[in-house]
Amino acid sequence: MKGIFITFEGPDGAGKTTQLQRLAKELQDMGHEILVTREPGGTAISDKIRSIILSPDNQEMVDQTEVLLYAASRAQHVHERILPALQESKIVLCDRFIDASVAYQACGLGVDIGLVKAINRFASSGLQATRTYLLDVPVEVSKERLLQRSQASAQAPLDRIEQKGFEYHNRVREGFHRIAEDEPSRVVVINAHRTEDEIAIDILADCKRLLEGLSK
Secondary structure (H helix, E strand, O other): OOOEEEEEEOOOOOOHHHHHHHHHHHHHHOOOOEEEEEOOOOOHHHHHHHHHHHOHHHOOOOHHHHHHHHHHHHHHHHHHHHHHHHHOOOEEEEEOOHHHHHHHHHHHOOOOHHHHHHHHHHHOOOOOOOEEEEEEOOHHHHHHHHHHHHHHOOOOOOOOOOOOOHHHHHHHHHHHHHHHHHOOOOEEEEEOOOOHHHHHHHHHHHHHHHHHHHHO
16 A cells, blocks of 8 residues: 555644544554654754744744745655655654645635645645544634643743634634535544544544555
8 A cells, every 4th residue: 555644734722733643553553654743844954944933033924934934844844754754655644734824824814825825736746635634623722722731831832823813713713614625525524622532533433444445
């Protein structure tokens, strides 16, 4: 079976990272070779760009800069890590991908959606996810979880994106829903306002069906 690219998306605080790690363990236990990675980041260069994008010190960042920095980080990540892993027939699990740019920069910031898609199509050399799990929670829940996480760790203040207001994050959530409506065969919407176990069961069940279908 050739490599499979699975992404996790959703509002900040939806539990993407937790669920990605749980799925990775299940797939490894089933004998699959896995690459777990994230965006922005995933490589030395991409992580340096991540620190610039997310630093609360960079509030003056203009929208065009944000779009291009995310795309630059993605280009390095795709070509240095994701594509080689797929060529080795691994299952790649990635915390965020192009859908995040569409939701956060096109829908959240108001940048032209066609432009955002074109820039990222170039950055990724046209790579698309086989399956995307969209973990969905109301903005109120997202904000509460982020605040709790920040208060629990004095070393982890809210980043520049997380600090943005309710209306921005509501536009982002609506953007994710539009993506899911446009691509129902790829994007599976998961109600993430439940227990971790309930969410994990749904994701694993769908992933098993996906793998079985691809192996035929």
